[in-house]
Amino acid sequence: MKKNLILFTVSYPYGDKEQFLETEILYLAKYFENVTVIPTFIKGDKREIPENIVVDTTFAYQNNNIKFAFYSLVTKYTYKEIIANLSIILSLKKLQKLASFTGRGVALFKHLKVNYSTENIFYSYWFNGAVFASFLYDQKVAKINYVTRVHGSDLYLEQNDGYLPLRPTVLKNIKKIFPISKNGYDYLRQHYQMDLSKISLSRLGTSDHNITTKMSQDSKHFHIVSCSHLSPVKRTDLMIMSLSNVAQKNPTIAFFWTHIGTGVEYRKIKAFAHKMLPENVTVDFLGNLDNAAVFDFYKNHFVDLFINTSISEGIPVTFMEAMSCSIPVMALDVGGISEIVNNDNGILLDKKASYDTIAEALHHIVNNKTLLADKKSHARDTWDHYYNANHNYRVFVEVLSSFSGGRSSK
DSSP, rough: OOOOOEEEESSBBTTOOTTTHHHHHHHHHHHHEEEEEEEEEOSSOOOOTTTTEEEEHHHHHTTOHHHHHHHHHHHHHHHHHHHOOGGGGGHHHHHHHHHHHHHHHHHHHHHHHHHHOOOOEEEESSSSHHHOOOOOOOHHHHEEEEEEOOOOOOGGGGTTTOOTTTTTHHSOSEEEESSSSSSHHHHHHHHHHHOGGBBOOOOOOOOOOOOOOOOOOOTTTTEEEESOOOSSSGHHHHHHHHHHHHHHOOTTSSSEEEEEEOOTTTTHHHHHHHHHSSSEEEEEEEOOOOOHHHHHHHHHSOEEEEEOOOOSSSHHHHHHHHHHOOOOOOEEEETGGGGOOOOEEEEEEOTTTTTTHHHHHHHHTOOOOOHHHHHHHHHHHHHHHOOOOHHHHHHHHHHHTTTEEEEEEE
């Protein structure tokens, strides 16, 4: 029997973020009678969604930081957290994280209590205040099955000044937590001593667009693509310095670098690229592209290598998209990267690799198209085995739909 699902997102289906949900939502719509999406923010246009998906924007329209701050002050869990970890009061960042987590959670809980019954399964795409709201519902209204995915920024303490609010408390009654990587699975097991039956590895995935992106047709051309938000953690400047080094060593090769995405460092990175890169490098910043446009690009352009020099990652969907089109990936060994990139299907570099080390690896592959062709076939195989949406999301929603809504009334 099909059931009802409540899906909590940051902004999906509005704007251009959380693009990976565009694929997953198709499977959720198929396996559940009704799916209600509750975004925290509304920004940008609404994307196309399946017919049985309802979007509840009421909570998003009620966003009010003053109200959230008040709600944070009136819940006992804020004070319990501070008493358990007194270092919180010495850090403005930690206090803000705690206040946002509990304040938004209480506000969302009040919305859920009035509008949603225990017949629903509560599913948060991120481990944020929505999970705390579900926890409060479970504590104060009725026992429910609530679950969350966990990615990178909402999991690793190292990315969050050593602090993420209320993790042990909220995890105590959670039905399942779904890390998207083996690295995340191991991190949960090691840092939270969770019952392993509550942790289920659930990799993300991309659909098969039946695209095999071709390499540049001769040794005198080399096309690099990168796709990410332009922020300090992505270290795009490191890639630019490496590409500059290689281009100067190979003055007879025409290099093309295409970047997809914008961000807080867009102007800075664009200026740095034009300053650093020699004349034999053509640069094209395409800005944000939707999922269809990204695959259209891969279908209609020669691409030799996808590069990412970020110093912090989970397992980027952008890697999956590229590899599904037989594009090898070069990346640093951080987070869950080694689960998708290796030296058979791409180039995996030490997480502390300097720009000259990256340049050396890039120089080697630029001058070895036979090796590159071999990596292309392995890239596609890796995607098909581990990141094929048809398999990954089907298994995920089967697990999700096996849960009932409420467990037992209080």
